[in-house]
Amino acid sequence: MSDYLFHRNAEDRELGRLRLIEAAVDADTIGLLEDTGVSGGWRCLELGAGAGSIAEWLGTRVGPEGLVVAVDRKASYLRRFSSSPYRVVEGDFRTLTLDGTVDLLHARYVLIHNRQDEELLTKIRNVVKPGGYAVLEEPDFTSALRLNPCGDEADRRVNEAICRMFTDAGLDPAYGLALPRKAEDAGFEILGARAAMHLCPGDAPIARVMAKSALVLRQEYTGTGVATDEDLDRYVAHAGDARRWSVYYSTVSIIARVR
Numbered sequence: 001m002s003d004y005l006f007h008r009n010a011e012d013r014e015l016g017r018l019r020l021i022e023a024a025v026d027a028d029t030i031g032l033l034e035d036t037g038v039s040g041g042w043r044c045l046e047l048g049a050g051a052g053s054i055a056e057w058l059g060t061r062v063g064p065e066g067l068v069v070a071v072d073r074k075a076s077y078l079r080r081f082s083s084s085p086y087r088v089v090e091g092d093f094r095t096l097t098l099d100g101t102v103d104l105l106h107a108r109y110v111l112i113h114n115r116q117d118e119e120l121l122t123k124i125r126n127v128v129k130p131g132g133y134a135v136l137e138e139p140d141f142t143s144a145l146r147l148n149p150c151g152d153e154a155d156r157r158v159n160e161a162i163c164r165m166f167t168d169a170g171l172d173p174a175y176g177l178a179l180p181r182k183a184e185d186a187g188f189e190i191l192g193a194r195a196a197m198h199l200c201p202g203d204a205p206i207a208r209v210m211a212k213s214a215l216v217l218r219q220e221y222t223g224t225g226v227a228t229d230e231d232l233d234r235y236v237a238h239a240g241d242a243r244r245w246s247v248y249y250s251t252v253s254i255i256a257r258v259r
């Protein structure tokens with residue numbers, strides 16, 4: 001069964017959520033990918049491609065001589081990639097058989113959703129050619145619990161519910177913090193690591209992503225017994241209030257190389 005918490009989200013709402021994630025963090029991701037030197041003719045793999053903006057950007061960099069394989073368990077938002085350099089593969093990355101190796105693999109907010117993350121990291125290492133790069137980015141939701149400046153009790157309970165929901169599902173809400181070590185254990189050399197704390201005003205894209213996620217996962221959040229419906233409504237209202245600054249989560253990004 002899929003571990004992915006958003007698997008029951010309605011198609012259009014999930015697409016909207018994925019587009020907000022892209023609007024919020026693509027610029028940072030593209031900066032990291034540029035640091036690898038990705039250019040014409042490279043073979044790339046975008047794991048957990050979601051709505052596909054990063055796969056699309058990679059295609060513009062590698063050009064017609066290159067290759068961009070966009071992999072997702074659910075490829076319904078990737079149908080526009082029907083010709084070279086793009087190839088779309090639908091399925092669980094752990095069980096896919098792929099031809100050859102790639103120069104660059106990118107995955108953002110994917111490992112945290114997989115209980116068998118170590119298996120996934122090993123597969124990533126095997127798919128990247130020796131000397132090639134993996135750019136991996138994962139969230140840490142415990143940042144919101146520890147670092148929030150506003151001290152609102154309802155927000156605190158919702159942030160605790162988010163962490164509890166991951167823990168109850170056998171997943172790690174602080175996955176980003178463990179990412180560098182886990183990647184090293186999987187045989188990667190870490191060339192660089194960066195942590196971005198998402199401290200933003202209520203109407204910023206990150207705040208809107210988190211509000212949308214809260215509405216979609218209302219039952220899961222309240223089902224932890226930590227936050228109530230009223231807490232959730234308050235959290236969502238704060239996430240729409242431009243005068244209110246909150247830490248929503250952090251993103252840990254690494255550039256790693258396969259020796």
Ligand SMILES: C[S@@+](CC[C@H](N)C(=O)[O-])C[C@H]1O[C@@H](n2cnc3c(N)ncnc32)[C@H](O)[C@@H]1O
Nearest residue numbers: 021048049050072073074091092093108109110
């Ligand atoms: C939170 S979304 C992020 C989408 C995109 N990476 C982004 O940041 O805009 C996670 C995506 O990873 C996909 N995913 C999670 N585990 C996967 C796996 N084991 N194999 C393939 N896709 C996976 C999900 O289907 C989903 O589209």
